Amino acid sequence: MLPPSGGATLSPQHKHINTISRNDLPETFNSKEDVMKTILAMAALLIVLAPAVQAADMSQELGLTGPQSFGFTDKVGKNEAKFSSKAPLEDIDGTADGISGQFTLNPANIEMSKGQVEVRVASMQTGIKKRDEHMFSSTWLDAEAHPTISFEIKKLSDVKVKSKSDAKIVLTAKAHGSFAMRGVNRDMVTDVTLTILPESDKTRERAPGDFLMVKTAFAVPLSEHKVAGKGDIIGSKVSEKIEVEVNLFGTNGMAK
Amino acid sequence: MNIWKLVAMASVLVLLALTAVWIAHGRDIYTKTSVAVETYDELFDETSTEWVEQFVLGLLPSGTTPKEMCGVLSLGAPFALLLLLAVFKLRRPAAGQT
Numbered sequence: 337m338l339p340p341s342g343g344a345t346l347s348p349q350h351k352h353i354n355t356i357s358r359n360d361l362p363e364t365f366n367s368k369e370d371v372m373k374t375i376l377a378m379a380a381l382l383i384v385l386a387p388a389v390q391a392a393d394m395s396q397e398l399g400l401t402g403p404q405s406f407g408f409t410d411k412v413g414k415n416e417a418k419f420s421s422k423a424p425l426e427d428i429d430g431t432a433d434g435i436s437g438q439f440t441l442n443p444a445n446i447e448m449s450k451g452q453v454e455v456r457v458a459s460m461q462t463g464i465k466k467r468d469e470h471m472f473s474s475t476w477l478d479a480e481a482h483p484t485i486s487f488e489i490k491k492l493s494d495v496k497v498k499s500k501s502d503a504k505i506v507l508t509a510k511a512h513g514s515f516a517m518r519g520v521n522r523d524m525v526t527d528v529t530l531t532i533l534p535e536s537d538k539t540r541e542r543a544p545g546d547f548l549m550v551k552t553a554f555a556v557p558l559s560e561h562k563v564a565g566k567g568d569i570i571g572s573k574v575s576e577k578i579e580v581e582v583n584l585f586g587t588n589g590m591a592k
Numbered sequence: 593m594n595i596w597k598l599v600a601m602a603s604v605l606v607l608l609a610l611t612a613v614w615i616a617h618g619r620d621i622y623t624k625t626s627v628a629v630e631t632y633d634e635l636f637d638e639t640s641t642e643w644v645e646q647f648v649l650g651l652l653p654s655g656t657t658p659k660e661m662c663g664v665l666s667l668g669a670p671f672a673l674l675l676l677l678a679v680f681k682l683r684r685p686a687a688g689q690t
Contacts, residue, residue: 413633413635413636413638413640414631414633414640414641416640416641418641425621426621429628431628431641431643461626461643463624463625463626463627463628463643463648464622464623464624464625464654464655464660465625465654465655465660466654466655466656466660467622467654531636533635533636538635539635542635547635549636549638551638583638583640585636
């Protein structure tokens, strides 16, 4: 039973709620409806705050505080984009290593992590110089007018911890962003794997700071980027969709 | 031995050798002058690619430098012609012979 005291006034039908002390209730609780409304409001608040709480957990999980900016550098690992075309008459495999960019990991709100990557078209090679020259020409990638291919990561979603040890934390996520090639921007969602290597004796041998590897793979439809090619080569010697795999390596310690 | 028989045999041998080298080099359509070699990065458990200078004979020439001009078809064409000529000569008796 609620002890009789001044302040909150409860109607007789509420006296059976003997688990709640009368002193616990603010004066505004005049009815059972008020109590229910408050409980519902608190539940709604918890639902709204749940992602933020989850993000805070991620911050603890990663052992990082505050946004971490990782600059991509070959000192950490070989930044590379591999591309592959499988067509009926010819298979082409190539790489590009003229890569620059950065990724800002926001452990407190991991989904708001952002980044940008640029690949120099002139750094692409397939093992045949003549073919590379054709690839850079205006018929294909037009390296003179559009010297870079870029991907801007605007946010992450479905972030999950795949594995965690003292030496390595592996996250998987979907990266949402904008892919630009040959002057055409296209919204893109791609699966990414983020591997974080906390600074250690092994990592310090290469560069200072924590290391981040971003790995992703996606397909680039040539027609959507206005790559027409010469004659009917696309479809016979060059596939309509180019498969791309990207490995990016960065550190947050270059500015230290 | 008839000279045309020798020419025919030598041409066949050269064409077979070219084909064998082409198969051994990976049966590429175009001749390559550099190849991708995978290197392993233990720290990240990943592989990366390095391009190293290496001649790979293809079916067709791929460029204008002497190496790039090589190809099974470009190198083999003169020997194929010689073989055809030899076969033609061997099947047609020399003038005056009965």
